[in-house]
Structures are given as C-alpha cells and as structure tokens.
Amino acid sequence: MVKIYNDYKDRADFLTVYVREAHPTDEWQMKSNVKEDVCYAQPKTLEQRVAIAKDFVERQKYPLPFGIDDMNNAADLAYSAWPERLYVIDEHGQIAYAGGMGPFNYDPEEVRAWLTKRFGPATQTSSMEPAAKAAGMH
C-alpha cells in the first residue's frame, strides 16, 4: 500500500484509519506477530489505541495520513472495516471502489488497478520507501 501511495499521492489523497486490533495478545493472537514482536492487548481506552497507532507509524516508518477510530468503533461499523478493508471515495463523496473483507479479500492491487484506470500507470519509480513492506496495513 505504501508503494501505491508513493506512486499516486500527487493524484489521489490517502487516509489510513486505525480500527480495533485484529490479533491482540488477549484475543486471537498470531504466532507471526509474536515472531515479529508485534504484541499488544486489545486497547480499552482511546489513549491505548493512540499509543499502538504511534508505535505502528514509527516502527514501520509509515507515511500515509492517519486517523484513529473512536472506542465506539464508529468507522469500523460504518465501513465494515475490521480486520482490514480498502475503499476509494470519489470527488463527489461516493464509494468508487469497495474492497473485500481482509485478510483474504484485502487486495491493494485492486486499488492500484482503479488508480491506473483513472490516472494511467504510475510514472515515478518509488524505491525510496523502505517501509513498503509494512506489516499490518501492508
């Protein structure tokens, strides 16, 4: 997703929305997260959510603009977002692309295809971001 951001950030806006954790230590933890030392309990307060979001951005050097869902999970519920999902909203505020539910139907390449169809293929080569393989939000 970071590579797509670098390729199209001049032509489209981007926003990452942090929603409730998918595999926290006190729920369905994944071995891969233990291996990568990504171990957090499910936040019970907004401050805890902010702390994890900050960790993510700092550790992954994640460049996309960022917002955090509230503790009522309003964004998650409105967009059926959990555990991860992608959308494109057009200039009129309408859904132009609605991705499938992650992780199996989370497909950044579909977003790239939408952007390519709209703006043409990426022109710049973006090898400058080491965080291209960011965990979690890809």
Place this chain on the structure above:
Amino acid sequence: MSRFSKWTLGSMLALLVIAFAGLSFMAGSPKDVYWMVRYAFPHMHRGKLRLGDDAPDVKLLALDGSNHFHLRERTGGKPLVVVFGSYT
C-alpha cells in the same frame, strides 16, 4: 429412532467433524478455531456499502491524540483511498 433419522443425525455429525477439521487446518489448530469463533466472527461483516453510495462520515482522532477531524473533510478534492486496518 428410525433408520432415516439415524442416518441424518450421523451425516450431520460427520459433516460437523469435517467442518471442524477443515477450519482447524485453515486456522492453524483447533484452538485457533475457538478463538476465531469467539473473537473474529462477531466483528466480521460482509460490508453493506455499494458503488455509488454516499461515503459515511465518521469522526476520527488524529495521531497526536488530541485533534479530531471528519473523514468527509478529506473528500471532495481528489479521490480518497481509505485503508482500514490495525497493527496486529
């Protein structure tokens, strides 16, 4: 119990066992199946937004932990790619 009922019950049990074994294989272990049912299924939604629907507005907290903004404040100029996710 009639022979038909026994067969029906037996088949259903066999299907349940096969489904559980299949899920265990997919999820990693029988324990993962329990966690998936307990913690993942209640939060998974197929998604009701369709192409052309108005994008719902939601209030979000900025990364600084104090300022809020609305998702729809970010639309209207260029197309907006929205990435929902978490760290784990």
